Amino acid sequence: MKNPSPAVRTRDLRVTRSRKQILRGIDLALAPGTVTGLLGPSGCGKTTLMRVLVGVQRYEGEVLVLGHAPGAPAVRGRTGYVTQSAAIYRDLTGRQNLRYFSRLAGPRSRDVDEVLDLVGLGAIADRRVETYSGGEAGRVSLGCALVAAPEVLVLDEPTVGLDPVTREELWESFRRLAESGTTLLVSSHVMDEAFRCDQVLLMRAGRLLETTTAPELLERTGAATLDEAFLAVIRTEEP
Numbered sequence: 001m002k003n004p005s006p007a008v009r010t011r012d013l014r015v016t017r018s019r020k021q022i023l024r025g026i027d028l029a030l031a032p033g034t035v036t037g038l039l040g041p042s043g044c045g046k047t048t049l050m051r052v053l054v055g056v057q058r059y060e061g062e063v064l065v066l067g068h069a070p071g072a073p074a075v076r077g078r079t080g081y082v083t084q085s086a087a088i089y090r091d092l093t094g095r096q097n098l099r100y101f102s103r104l105a106g107p108r109s110r111d112v113d114e115v116l117d118l119v120g121l122g123a124i125a126d127r128r129v130e131t132y133s134g135g136e137a138g139r140v141s142l143g144c145a146l147v148a149a150p151e152v153l154v155l156d157e158p159t160v161g162l163d164p165v166t167r168e169e170l171w172e173s174f175r176r177l178a179e180s181g182t183t184l185l186v187s188s189h190v191m192d193e194a195f196r197c198d199q200v201l202l203m204r205a206g207r208l209l210e211t212t213t214a215p216e217l218l219e220r221t222g223a224a225t226l227d228e229a230f231l232a233v234i235r236t237e238e239p
């Protein structure tokens with residue numbers, strides 16, 4: 001690992017909502033400058049975990065993001081969150097959206113044109129977002145997070161509904177971000193995306209079943225695909 005001190009760490013993280021235990025004691029560590037995949041079935045608690053890390057979800061237990069409590073003033077501007085549905089202004093152009101978030105970010109903001117190119121929107125940046133496809137609008141959302149140059153970037157299913165080419169481009173940009181020192185946590189339903197990650201967290205029913213890598217998981221379970229490997233893990237570990 002590049003640095004022994006994790007960018008994000010949780011110990012016995014628990015979340016209860018409407019008297020239901022959603023997260024049941026999660027221990028995790030994200031090394032700086034790495035991509036971690038967060039995988040698990042629908043409803044297992046991925047979004048809830050991400051919401052904790054960006055400081056918008058009450059929790060119990062211990063959570064440190066860049067050495068601070070999530071959402072603390074010292075860390076708020078250094079953490080980016082791309083939600084499942086694009087949180088952007090549809091009546092503005094892509095470029096105007098990025099400019100707006102760039103102003104909010106203040107001096108730490110990155111160059112808007114550079115980020116537009118990074119997310120592959122340079123050619124359509126001056127069209128209103130309401131004319132964009134779903135995938136293009138999603139990339140505006142990602143661009144709005146990137147323009148603030150976050151040190152920790154949390155992405156909730158960023159590749160849903162994207163074609164293979166765009167998906168490939170996005171994963172390449174995640175890799176470049178990690179190489180430049182950003183710590184990424186990316187949730188996905190697509191097990192094969194685990195191969196893109198330095199570390200994989202397998203969740204089920206509010207628990208972390210495994211902290212592993214895609215090749216390690218295949219080898220250990222003897223499965224031919226990651227889908228099979230995940231099913232094998234679920235069968236051996238009761239929630």
Ligand SMILES: Nc1ncnc2c1ncn2[C@@H]1O[C@H](COP(=O)(O)OP(=O)(O)OP(=O)(O)O)[C@@H](O)[C@H]1O
Nearest residue numbers: 017018020022040041042043044045046047048049
């Ligand atoms: N306010 C709430 N009250 C009660 N239960 C809730 C509340 N919000 C979420 N949940 C439940 O918490 C569980 C985890 O939800 P979460 O959105 O974190 O899952 P997820 O793994 O991100 O799912 P998906 O992959 O479908 O987005 C689900 O069973 C959901 O129904």
